[in-house]
Amino acid sequence: MNDRSMRRFRFLAAFGVLFLTVWFLWNTPFVYPVKLFVVLLHEISHGLATLATGGEIVAIEITPLEGGLCRCPGGNAFLTLSAGYLGSLLWGGLMIWGAERFPAFSSWLAAAVAVIVGTSTVLFVQQPFATTFGLAFAAALLAVAWRAGASVNRVVLTMLGLTSCLYAVLDIKSDILDRPELASDARMLAEMTGVPTLLWGGAWISVALLFCIFLFRWAWRRRLTAGGYGSRSSHSSGS
Template identity: 80%
Template sequence: MNDRSKRRVRFLAAFVGLFAVVWFLWDTPFVYPVKLFVVLLHEISHGLATLATGGQILAIEVTPREGGLCRCPGGNAFLSLSAGYLGSLLWGGLMIWSAERFPTLSSWFSGVLAATVGGMTLLFAQQSFAVAFGLAFSAALLAVAWRASAAVNRVLLTALGLTSCLYAVLDIKSDILDRPELRSDARMLAELTGIPTLVWGGLWIAVALLFCFVLFRWAWRRA
């Protein structure tokens, strides 16, 4: 077995191991804070899309039951509603890409992520739980960025990115495909466009699966 084959075997083993940990601990307290973090990223994505298209953010909320809300009037409603799940994928992909593409700078990327989420929390979170969680998670992430090695931060970014991508897929299935009657992003987009909720759910989950496949193939080829 040549060196490249060995690297790919190690990459596959590490990826499968990390995926298994996230998957089997999905409904445990170990993954719960990360899931809340991903919910926060989801709501931030709605807000950023609204700001980018001329709207404003009034408030970002996250609940202990993994719910979230972004009060963001104005802007392009189509892009804002689409930005939640697709934003989760982009956040996840950006974390994994940065960790793999620039491993020695992983600590800096963790710090930038912490500062971004902390800043958005201070600016737009009004609900006490959202403020407390956003600042606590950002502080923990900043501490890891400051104190831990680049290798540790690389693993952390990969784990957070993987969870963000996985959460997008599972949440689309749970909230849209399994329960289309819920007032989800897809339901509101259906009301806006006249295209059924399940169509949007199917389209988004297809995009999510394709995105994850392309991301994995890119990481595999780099190994």
Template identity: 45%
Template sequence: MSAAVSRPGWKRLLVPLLLALLVYAFWSTIFVWPLRLFVVLLHEVSHGLAAVLTGGRIVSIELSPREGGLCTTAGGWPFVISSAGYLGSALFGALFLVLGVRGKPRMHRTVAALLGLALLALTLFYVRSSFGFVYGLVAGALLLAVARWLPEGASSFVLRLLGVTSLLYAPWDIASDLILRSVPASDAGALARLTGIPSIAWGVLWLGASLVIAWRAVRLGVRS
């Protein structure tokens, strides 16, 4: 095996692989539901970040227990904002996975704490739905608790779990909402109205991009 992709590198992915199998096996259960909600929140936050980065602002974020979400923005570039949801959640997942398998445990604790603080701040300033507000506060507090009081390995586990779930959820959500069925109010529907390109074309493009992101995350995770 080459030096770039060594056997110890692949061993780092054993835990994420087991987590992926468990998440998939229990996908439709209450155990994975909070994780799926977290990815939905990442999706909406990605829309908001795209708005801010293109000169706009976040007005509000909503999250429902049925895994629905809405990020209302003002200004910014609609093309980038509409594209950012699915791709942003996949990129967040890749970041969490790579950090979780390559970083040091102490760094994992710091990242978990920063993630918890960011989630609390976003919730307090932007989340307006009652369920989303409670979920954001609880999730942020749990991340801080993991970083503060549990062993460093717990933060590593959480980052890998969030990364795996995000990378699984993004392509599944794209296929479900944009390819297997048509949802007019979807992100791809918004892009179809902006560009005249059918929403299914955007769905296929985003699905391919999310799979490439997942594959690159795996490659970075095993690189020595």
């Protein structure tokens, strides 16, 4: 097996293991905290869109049943409602991109994610469950960033990013396409714009799938040119 084939095999094996781990453990306690983390990112995305368009964040809520709510009056309602699922995709993509693009700094990137979660929890979360979860998750991720090496943090970031992207796709399908009667972001957009809920869901899931395909192709090409897991020399430059 030549070097190019070996890199291709390592990439597919590493990605496959991460994907199958998340997929088969999806409804288990192992992935549950990560799913709550993604729900929190979803609500933070709503809040950031509101802040960026002149509104404010009053409170962010998440529930043990993976529900979430961002009380964020003002701002541009269209952008705020659209930012939830698309924001989860963007967060996931940024974590995967950061882990691939700057592997030597994966510990710092994981610490940055922990700081974002912890700060958002302190500033905007008021429920006991959500506060406990946000601070505990931030502390655990910060401990991994501090104590584990860059290679471990790279895997952690990739798994968090993969789960965030996958959760966005599955959530759009479950909450919008399968049950359009639910009070979802798409339902509220439909009431505001007159465009049916299913069309919003179809548009968002199309964007999500295209984004995931693009991200996979980018990572695939990067691994073939920069080397696979375990390669140090070419990654250390951050090229």
